[in-house]
Amino acid sequence: MQGNSQQQAYDRGTNIFSPDGRLYQVEYAREAIKRGSPSIGIRYENDDDAGVVFVASGRLRSSLQVADSIEKIHKVDDHVGVASAGHVADARQLVDVARRQAQVERLRFGEDAGIEALTKEITGYIQEYTQAGGARPFGAALLVGGIDEDGSPHLFETDPSGTPYEWEAVAIGGNSEKIQGYLEAEYEGDTDADGALELALHALEDASEGGLESEGMSASIVSGDGFRSVSDAELHEMIEGNGLAPDEESDEDDEE
Amino acid sequence: MQGNSQQQAYDRGTNIFSPDGRLYQVEYAREAIKRGSPSIGIRYENDDDAGVVFVASGRLRSSLQVADSIEKIHKVDDHVGVASAGHVADARQLVDVARRQAQVERLRFGEDAGIEALTKEITGYIQEYTQAGGARPFGAALLVGGIDEDGSPHLFETDPSGTPYEWEAVAIGGNSEKIQGYLEAEYEGDTDADGALELALHALEDASEGGLESEGMSASIVSGDGFRSVSDAELHEMIEGNGLAPDEESDEDDEE
């Protein structure tokens, strides 16, 4: 996506429209998200339980990097989690906004922030960076998921324009179009957390070349029991158990 | 609408006039509105009832997107609703302005905000973004409709220049010119909410290619009874009942 000279006349200021009504800097911020690795959020609901699962993959820069530090899933509140894609440092700022807002809502109203209300606080914050001059848009998308006071699970996406979207299952980041296609074909909401996690892993594997590595990958569940990170061991086992690991490495991994 | 080099000399700053007195950034913001899907507002008044109906259509990005989240009609106050077209995130900021202002007016004057007064607070806010430097205009139009204290219904449009227009029936957003033509030909104010809704749906269908899908579409009514969202089922039934659904899908939809 290289700009021509017509486009270049309008694409360097966050606060101008192009003649056809586009905001190029917001569109370029969306490109920044596609450069990162993907994250997936899936809502599930059955008779016993309801919740949202997040799975995020990351890339280790070296074998000496601590995999946990590729932190792309964040607990925002007891009942809310966030997964991100795109510019990591930008995403972290938005997570801080989400955390502050969740606290503010609890203090002000004496109850947990609703997932939708919380999302809209974040998207309102993002929008301001697309209209006022002097700063660039956020180069990150968030998935905001959790349980409302009435027990219903919700999953929202925030995009760099500041628009909120609600999803049953969604992928953001690199390869997200291919992963979303898999989700659209296979998603059934009436499952449990494990089913949702497995769907996410299958979708990731489908879009990857040669299988999943648990290193650099993380997963979390927000359910009626609150926010819970899936342990590396659990995640590893689930990948192995579903035959999603790369062929050549599966033997070694088993012996760990 | 690609700018030539003469035009380009003046179209990148919100706070400059072109030699012929035009504000190009405001005109480009209008283009942003045309890029979105349309929204319609219709005022009705009969012996028993009076009100405003809103119908908005949206586009689902995926079958997994929750249709409700394409939220383009908003309750602003018990007696006021807003429908939007254009840049969704921009519209949301204006809706927040409208809500805050409605609260302020009730606190200050002890009564509901008048529809016209509320609209003009919003358009004053929009105008400032077209004159002061450092920010772009809002790329969204709103329809503000509701019932005044005296029971009379009013429907206003706000445009990116910050000009308010009052309407009996109006369409904004993509295809709005064709839809407006249908409304001009068919509108009669002496009807009820259902009649107004049906007119809106017929107008939308007339401008669409191949019939209406209730998915991604929403509708609301502001009447003496307050703000009420039309349920998806009601909307679906009305589309089917009026023969407005696409031919090939109508059978399946009936069975839902």
Added chain:
Amino acid sequence: MQGNSQQQAYDRGTNIFSPDGRLYQVEYAREAIKRGSPSIGIRYENDDDAGVVFVASGRLRSSLQVADSIEKIHKVDDHVGVASAGHVADARQLVDVARRQAQVERLRFGEDAGIEALTKEITGYIQEYTQAGGARPFGAALLVGGIDEDGSPHLFETDPSGTPYEWEAVAIGGNSEKIQGYLEAEYEGDTDADGALELALHALEDASEGGLESEGMSASIVSGDGFRSVSDAELHEMIEGNGLAPDEESDEDDEE
């Protein structure tokens, strides 16, 4: 009025002079005013009564637009009215300035604001937008008219440079030069409100092609009795009675 390259070097900053001492952005703002429809103000004074009348014409965008909403004449205070031409949203901001200032003066001095003093508050406000950087000039002209405490009527014009002019009769906006020529030829101050209104309508008709439509037109009178809007019926009757309506439509209109 297309700028050449010499001119372009100086015309995009509100706060720079051209080598020959011109402020191009102010001149372009005057062009914005000429793009709108005209407004007329006329001062009258006879032995019994004195006042100022305003007539403004507007363009309906659709037959469904509520004509009243093309609001170009505004009550500023019991004894002061304002008519505008040019960028509607800009004019509204200036009307708000006028209203606030009228309140301030009454609170501070315990009496009505003088028409001249009020005008100069507005023009001082306008001037600042032509000198300080970071904002464009106002693309609107106002006619400020009313009755001073001593009963004398006054009519002022504000222009985008922030200069006040006092008039006996004046036209602003599109076609204003032709209308002004008619006024110069026919104006007599010693008349009453109806005489002044009729003069305004004749002047408008003279500059129009094919007669006046009362739709989109509005008129007001500020006299010793205060600010009064002329009803659509009155206005319609006056147009018909003076034979100013378009030939082909006059019959139909009579039957309304």
Added chain:
Amino acid sequence: MQGNSQQQAYDRGTNIFSPDGRLYQVEYAREAIKRGSPSIGIRYENDDDAGVVFVASGRLRSSLQVADSIEKIHKVDDHVGVASAGHVADARQLVDVARRQAQVERLRFGEDAGIEALTKEITGYIQEYTQAGGARPFGAALLVGGIDEDGSPHLFETDPSGTPYEWEAVAIGGNSEKIQGYLEAEYEGDTDADGALELALHALEDASEGGLESEGMSASIVSGDGFRSVSDAELHEMIEGNGLAPDEESDEDDEE
């Protein structure tokens, strides 16, 4: 005075010097003054009386314009007047500065502001607009004249650079060089207010083509008796009496 490309490199910022140490925007502001009509100030002093007279000419845009509104001479305080040339709206802002400052000085020191001190407050204000960025210089010159506490008359000029000059007699604005030449040849300070006024009118007539019109012209006297505006009738009579009116119109004017 059209700039070449060398000059253009330096003339669009108020806060930069050209390589030869010039401030082009200040020079262009001087051009703005020359575009307006001229104003004259003359100091007189005899055994009985001393003072300053101002004469200003203006251009009526239409026969319906109220001549008084071409207000180019302003009372600043009981003992101080100001005449202006150039950009009218700019001049008005400076007159407001002068008035505020005159009040401040009286409150602070319990006595009238000295003419020189008052002038320097104004020129200090003007200078800041030539050095700080973000605003253009003032496109107006003022003549500040009046009587000091000790009874002596003083007449100062402020220019767009913020430099004060004291004069016995001076012309600013359009044609000022020719008028100044007449004053240099004919000025005698030992006269009275009428003598000074007549000198100013003769100087104006000498530089005009075909005689003076009292319309659009105004005059004031600041003497030991305070600030006094010369009535239109007086001024008209003086022009007629001195044979300064245009030949063809003098008869008609007499009958008014």
Added chain:
Amino acid sequence: MQGNSQQQAYDRGTNIFSPDGRLYQVEYAREAIKRGSPSIGIRYENDDDAGVVFVASGRLRSSLQVADSIEKIHKVDDHVGVASAGHVADARQLVDVARRQAQVERLRFGEDAGIEALTKEITGYIQEYTQAGGARPFGAALLVGGIDEDGSPHLFETDPSGTPYEWEAVAIGGNSEKIQGYLEAEYEGDTDADGALELALHALEDASEGGLESEGMSASIVSGDGFRSVSDAELHEMIEGNGLAPDEESDEDDEE
């Protein structure tokens, strides 16, 4: 890495994205880090002790420069140290941020700042310089290492985008890729401080041409005993003892 003209269109503003979603100024800041000399951090943990060691090399500008002043390792708190690479003055500002934040956390929570929490305060600060306009990004990377309240050692890197990375062993600055390769091949976490220091020195030597000079080099250890700087003598001895000094100078150095 010389920019082409396409790239140049986007690389001079910190707050704009390129069409492919990159932030060039952040990438250039990473180049600034590679221009400096390298720093190394290594985490170790055995049954008796755990900690982080830092080794930094610097370049003396003259034999008269006091080697201690090439200060690239800083004590931030009793239990936290920081090593830097890149623009020295930028790094110092970040160290000040770290120190202030460590104090704030101790005052607010009554306990030592966690290494991860402290790092994220720093990266949040860094991120703001990549999004808001008016300042460039920080041209420095930090290694933040120390002991948490629970006794576990942690080592983080901050990069110019504001992203935190956790490491077992890492090199930043000039030649860091080659050094990192050595660390990846030889690192074993189950060692003691001396073992970690020796690994760092071997890695540095491997990437150097012709051996290590202790001049300009510094090292520190953060362990359960707190922050301790390794003396020049110790460091010298370790270099000699490991046969890492340049051949021709080792004899002379022994005699010191």
Added chain:
Amino acid sequence: MQGNSQQQAYDRGTNIFSPDGRLYQVEYAREAIKRGSPSIGIRYENDDDAGVVFVASGRLRSSLQVADSIEKIHKVDDHVGVASAGHVADARQLVDVARRQAQVERLRFGEDAGIEALTKEITGYIQEYTQAGGARPFGAALLVGGIDEDGSPHLFETDPSGTPYEWEAVAIGGNSEKIQGYLEAEYEGDTDADGALELALHALEDASEGGLESEGMSASIVSGDGFRSVSDAELHEMIEGNGLAPDEESDEDDEE
């Protein structure tokens, strides 16, 4: 001194260095000073008296200009005077700074401001305009002279970079190099005020073409007796008495 295109790349921002470390805007401000008329300061000291004399020449724009108003020598405090060259309005701002600072120092320390300390307050103020963006440097130089508490006379120059220089005798402004050459050849410090004044006049005459005119010229003395302006008559007499007046006019001048 016309800039080439290499130079132009760096000379329009006050806050950037050129590649060879120059500040062009400061250099251009020095050119502004050379465009004005010269001012001279001379320090003298003998057994009975010590002080500083100032002589400044100016240009009358017209025979009607009051010569006193070309005010280039200012009393700053009882024991301090300032002479200026360059942009008059800029110099006046600096004189105001000097006066305020002299008052502040007397209030704070209970004694007169030292000449050096006062000068450095002014130069510190000047320097800020060369480093911070948003304003141009001052286009004026000052000579600050007076008597310290210990009775010793001091004479300083401030230049547009904000550097203070102390002098025994110095010329600034137009022709200052030629005048300085005369001073260097003829200066002897062991003289009295009249001797110093005469030296200044001779130096001015030497650099002029055809002799000195007392009109537009002014002189002052700061000695143990405080600040004293030399009267026009004294100055005229001294010019005549030293044979420095133009040949053709000396006779007429004698008769005044």
Added chain:
Amino acid sequence: MQGNSQQQAYDRGTNIFSPDGRLYQVEYAREAIKRGSPSIGIRYENDDDAGVVFVASGRLRSSLQVADSIEKIHKVDDHVGVASAGHVADARQLVDVARRQAQVERLRFGEDAGIEALTKEITGYIQEYTQAGGARPFGAALLVGGIDEDGSPHLFETDPSGTPYEWEAVAIGGNSEKIQGYLEAEYEGDTDADGALELALHALEDASEGGLESEGMSASIVSGDGFRSVSDAELHEMIEGNGLAPDEESDEDDEE
């Protein structure tokens, strides 16, 4: 050092990196320092005494300039001095920062500021001018030298990037590379103040063409006895006594 067009794309903003990670404005500020005359600092320490000496040379603009006013060595506190090179006015601002900071530290901690701590306050201040927009870097380097509370002498350099360097002996400003070479060859720390001064003078003479002139040169010593300026006579004598004066002038100078 003339920039090519590639370089020019990045060198005019203080707050941008070039593609290879350089800060051009900081590099140009270093050029500004080389344009000035040199300053030298030397640390000495023997059994009886320890301290730092400064020698600075300057250029007289005229024989009438008071040599003392080329003030390049400043007392900052009883135990701290500063010598500067480069842009004099910039250096003075930094000296003011140093003085204020020394006072603050004494007030806050009840003891003298440490030389290193004081230097780092200054370099932190300098760094901010290289990162935030809106101002240029400081075009001056300082040598900060003095005695710590424990009696040890320290000598630091600050450069325009805001990096502190500690030295035993160092030269800054014009010709500093050649002077530094001399110091490297001849420096021995175990000397006294006179020995250090003589070394500095020899180094200056070695880099000069044709010998040293005491005029415009200054020297100071900071030792356990505090800050002391070396008198012109002492300095002159030392130059003569070491045979460092120019050949042709040494005789005359002896007779003074």
